[in-house]
Amino acid sequence: MSKKMIIIGATSGIGEELARQAIQNGYLVGGTGRRVHRLKELKNELGDAFYYSKMDVSQFDDAKITLHSLIDEMGGMDIIVLNAGISNYPSSSITAMEQKVIDVNVSGFVQLFGNAFQYFRKQGHGQIVGVSSIAGLFGSSRAAPYSASKAFISTYMQAYRQRCNKIKEDITVTDIVAGFIKSEMTEGKKGMFWVSETEKAVKQILTSIEKKKPVAYVTRRWRLIAWLIHLIPDRLIDRLW
Template identity: 75%
Template sequence: MKKMIIIGATSGIGESLARQAIRKGYKVGGTGRRVQRLEQMKDELGEHFHYREMDVVKKMKASSKLLSLVEEMGGMDIIVLNAGISNYPASSIISMEQEIIDVNVSGFVQLFGEAFQYFRQQGHGHIVGVSSIAGLFGSSRAAPYSASKAFISTYMQAYRQRCNSAGYDITITDVKPGFVKSEMIEGKKGLFWVAETEKAVRQMLTDIEKKKSYSYITRRWRFVAWLIKLTPNWVIDRL
């Protein structure tokens, strides 16, 4: 039985992935800040679901809780780094933007590092990071969010190169969602091609099992990514 740990499993993509993975025979560990939601998932999913309360901003505690969850589960084959936040009401733009960087970048790097070291010692493993189509260009309405997702993609690409050059048997998958139904996009206007969570996660899990380096969910967003990459910067700067 493969063992998957999902960082950020209490809603949206993370929650759906936990449910779908268990249905496919995985043992799943989930983390999040909402303990009550984790307890409900445990009641619903049963013995193959394990959990830890975790705030990725508290980096050392997050690392400790990850390792204790791995021990409880008897190992880890796949980790999905899904914890992330977007723009939200705050006392100031500066505090809001700093919180996004703390969660999406600093928290990501801490747990990526823990997983990488674990898999290198184990001799194999699979790290999945959830970035975003938004990471392909700067957005005036969500500067720190799009920048943080660009960081995640570039960071994972660099580690993929490191694994290839060093011969490490560690797969690194960059999941690039477009708009997927979740709490993160509730109330936002002007969205298009909003995918049902189940469909998007089903495609995501298929790509994880195929050990793809890049996963666009849903598939149509690959075409959008191609167009963005071909668009001159002077055009993007005027959007």
């Protein structure tokens, strides 16, 4: 029987390409996002193996209800990929913009993670995948709430991996630590390097999910950068970014 994967944030970039590649690999895929027209286009492209629902992860209660109706429609869920994220938000004040990033990347993530965790506990197995970032390994003056939000989700997932080990649950928690990948989020941004084609990065993401890796750097060469960042003294980090 086909495995069932739900991708939160499947309307563009990494999530959209993951839906495509997962279906090519034989999965049934459920996709969500706020832009329904994008979901409809994907449905036209991917056909019966693709299910979709409109969801705004910052509307916590509605998002949880939507998740469960999508699970019902698909007849179950084996893997959830918590991919929705923003790095910026047009807003009248910095505080409001930063709050929105936290609402989506942290609170939305935690609410859906908790719900999926309870679902998988009842089911007896499952996999939760989160998409963090190399940006979460250090504070960045250009993206304070974004880098902090990604640090939060990496630490959160590590804690849940420990929890699953302690309570002996068959639930895998996979942290995809992403470097630069072509998507709407990175379009037109300056100062990037080693920018991966979306298809290549997503191929590595899908392999890491299937291998049930606890932590995967995507693309793989970013593991080296992560290692170097840990060696740089804080005082130098403060000057660099």
